[in-house]
Amino acid sequence: MSNSLELPSYLEKSAAVSERFKKLHRRPVKLKVEDLSKKFETPKGELVALNQINLEIHRREFITVIGPSGCGKTTLIRILAGLDFPTSGKVKLEGKKMEGPGAERGMVFQDYTLFPWLSVKKNVMFGLEIKGLGSQKAEAEAMEWLEIVGLAKFAEAYPGQLSGGMKQRVAIARSLANRPEILFLDEPFGALDAQTRASMQAYLLKIWQNVDVTVLFVTHDLDEAVYLSDRILVLRANPGEIDELIEVPVPRPRDPGQFLTPEFLATKKRLEELIRPPELAQNEEIPMIRLTEVGDEVE
Amino acid sequence: MIKKKAKNKDHWFSIRKELPPARRTLLTACSFFLPLLVWITVSYVPFIWHPDIKLQLSADRVGVTTVFTAGDRMSKDFFPTFVEAVRQENRTTLDAQKKGKPLSGSRRDNIKKLRHLSPVGVANGWLENNQRQDDEKLFEIWKGLAEETLTSKAISLSKENLEIIKDNWRALSKATPTFNSKLYPTEALLKLIPQGVSSNPVYLPAPHEVIAAGWLDFNTQPDNGMPTMWERYRHSLSIIFWGFAYSCLLGIPLAILCGSFDFFSKLHEPFVDFFRYMPAPTFSVLFVAFLGTSDAPKIMLVFVGTFFQLVLVIANTTRLLENSLLEAAQTLGANRRQLLARVILPGILPNLYNDLRILLGWAWTWLVIAELIGEKTGLTGFIDTQGTRYNFDRVFPVIILIGLTGFFTDRLLFWLRNLFFPWTEDARQAPKGPLTRFVLSFRDRTAYFKKSDS
Incomplete structure (x- = not known):
């Protein structure tokens, strides 16, 4: 890292950004995680997936969880959504202890999880109908949400005919239609190609700007984390613990032009330091292995 | 895709490559045509198999009680x-x-010897089928053949036999120029030499024999109050229907419960798994004992034969539903009942349908056994009766009918699956013929079949 750019510290924030974080911390706490631990029994002994996690997520915050593989980020989001149970500790939503999944905590999964037998519109109506909303009202609301994610003209299509990005937009619309208190996204763009992923990030930012919703986002993509979040929770593996909670110094509104700004790069560099394993020592000279016998000049 | 196909156009044998449609159709036709061709060849080309001789004249030999009548077969060795x-x-x-x-024989023996010619009379239409023992008519036939006023066209009599006929007629006419069985000679007449054509064993009738026998059976009203073939067919279908219907009615809900709740799975599946190893037919005597000899034990057998398999197969199908769909529904607020009704049931339906389609095929196997318990009925009853009489030409049409019924119900259900579940990957990939497109034009989900742009 000798010839890298001179970057400011990721801790330095502009006045506007500092002001924004002050406001954010004054907002009421939406989700509170208290001393959360999760242990798995394996044949090799006990595995501590999560150890003593404490976290406060404020209203209308965009928080991202990042960490090396096996650090328990998926376990964490699943426990928060109520799909898994912690070994100890509590999850409180607006002060109420949560047990089991519920409509107030929406979730978007990596593998889309749209109901293939329902049309796009009916997929979005699913949660509304379960809540007991009349089908006419549910349909009207579903169409509004499809309008927001830009898929109104595919309302009658089946999920099977949509591309991955479109499916994920439907999944987001389906979760938001339920008006959840908090929305969990578990590596939602992990299966998408780079271009679709970039446009999906833009979509998500736009939706988040227009909809009053708190978001907890899990990813392993550093750019994605910095680009989208207010704060980034970095987890460490084995045992899964909080390494650092970074306040992203990049001002909002965000746009792809910010990818090369000093604040962005500084934050990303910090994430790299936290997550990437130490570089492999390269002191041995390994002769090139020739695959053909040709004695050319190629080195 | 299209490029690949074009590239491999000239290869009939490319690993994991689809052949062009025309070739696939041709091969499909061949898959049915080739076995038929084998049957036709074996039946009509004499030197391929034909291990037997089918007798054209009745025959017996002294000291052996077995009498061979025309139509009987014996091996070429013997x-x-x-x-x-x-x-x-x-x-x-x-x-x-x-x-x-001259050896003296009884008149009775001589009458028997003269009757050996009756198949020739029947074959040429000189005798009705029930006149095989009409000695007066036979007398005229012997006379006609000996004096060459009659010539057997249907069965060509060997020179040796024509000589015998003349010899016998000489002896016969000397004793009684006009028919009078009381005046038949007592000195022994000559026996006709057995004559036959080479043929296949009785269990492999030729196609034309099968078609003729089938046509006759399905178009005639059997006497002595027996049901017609179509009545038998309906009867068989009704047993398979009710057996399978009860099996579905009880089995599907139980299976879905087992596949959804570990409680029901552990409570029921171990026993079901054990029970299915006890072959259903072994219970047949029990069924007859407590259900009588009507259709009830037969329906019960089809039920028992399919029920236990059905529960296990469908429970497994239920378990194969992606768990993430259930989790997604839960984060949307679905409770247990809603998960069952709105996620599990619609989610497994296409696979459940497919399972039932395959299980229905098994039900046919149980039907064949079911129809033989208690009172023999239906198509299998007919097969059993005709089989014991060696009327295999009448057995084959029924076997083929069962095969065709099974095959076409299966094809029909397979085709309907894509209409019932247009959202499945299979339905999306399946080629759509004119009929499919016509039926689909009535559905509102037309958007699904248009090309999507992302």
């Missing part, structure tokens, strides 16, 4: 021995005549 034995008998008779001490 036939010369049999012919030689009859020739030897004739030589003895002739030797005795030459020595002036």
Whole structure:
């Protein structure tokens, strides 16, 4: 890292950004995680997936969880959504202890999880109908949400005919239609190609700007984390613990032009330091292995 | 995709590559045509198999009680021995005549010998089928053939036999120029030499025989109050329907519960798994004992035969539903009942349908056994009766009918699956013929079949 750019510290924030974080911390706490631990029994002994996690997520915050593989980020989001149970500790939503999944905590999964037998519109109506909303009202609301994610003209299509990005937009619309208190996204763009992923990030930012919703986002993509979040929770593996909670110094509104700004790069560099394993020592000279016998000049 | 196909156009044998549609159609046709061709070839080309001789004249030999009537078969190995034995008998008779001490036989024996010619009479239409023992008519046939006023066209009589006919007629006409069985000679007549054509064993009738027998069976009203073939067919179908319907009615809900709740799975599946190893037919006597000899034990057998398999197969299908769909529904607020009704049921439906389609095929196997318990009924009853009488030409049409019924119900259900579940990957990939497109035009989900742009 000798010839890298001179970057400011990721801790330095502009006045506007500092002001924004002050406001954010004054907002009421939406989700509170208290001393959360999760242990798995394996044949090799006990595995501590999560150890003593404490976290406060404020209203209308965009928080991202990042960490090396096996650090328990998926376990964490699943426990928060109520799909898994912690070994100890509590999850409180607006002060109420949560047990089991519920409509107030929406979730978007990596593998889309749209109901293939329902049309796009009916997929979005699913949660509304379960809540007991009349089908006419549910349909009207579903169409509004499809309008927001830009898929109104595919309302009658089946999920099977949509591309991955479109499916994920439907999944987001389906979760938001339920008006959840908090929305969990578990590596939602992990299966998408780079271009679709970039446009999906833009979509998500736009939706988040227009909809009053708190978001907890899990990813392993550093750019994605910095680009989208207010704060980034970095987890460490084995045992899964909080390494650092970074306040992203990049001002909002965000746009792809910010990818090369000093604040962005500084934050990303910090994430790299936290997550990437130490570089492999390269002191041995390994002769090139020739695959053909040709004695050319190629080195 | 299209490029790949074009590239491999010239290869009939490319690993994991689809052939062009025309070739696929051709091969599909061949898959049915080739077995048929084998059957036709074996039946009509004499030197391929034909291990037997099918007798055209009735025959017997002295000292052996078995009488072969025309239509009976004997192996080609044995036939010369049999012919030689009859020739030897004739030589003895002739030797005795030459020595002036003709062998004396009873009139009864002579009448029997004369009756050996009756198949020739029937084959040529000189006798009705029920006149095989009409000695007066036979007398005229012997006369006609000996004096060459009659010629057998249907069965060409060997020279040897024509000589025998003349010899016998000489003896017969000497004794009684006009028919009078009381005046039949008492000295032994000659026996007709067994004559036959090479043929396949009785269990492999030729296609034309099968078609003729089938046509006759399905178009005639059997006497003695037996049901017609179509009534038998309906009866068989009704047993399979009710057996399978009860099986579905009880099995599907139980299976879905087992697949959804570990509680029901652990409570029921171990026993079901054990029970299915006890072959259903072993319970048949029990069923007859407590259900009587009507259709009830038969329906019960089809039920027992399919129920236990069905529960296990569908429970497994239920478990194969992606768990993430259930989790997604839960984060949307679905409770247990809603998960069952709105996620599990619609989610497994296409696979459940497919399972039932396959299980229905098994039900046919159980039907065949079911129809033989208690009172033999239906198509299998007919097969059983005709089989014991060696009427295999009448057995084959019924076997083929069962096969065709199974095959076409299966194809129909397979086709309907894509209409019922247009959202499945299979339905999306399946080629759509004109009929499919016509039916689909009535559905509102037309958007699904248009090309999507992302």
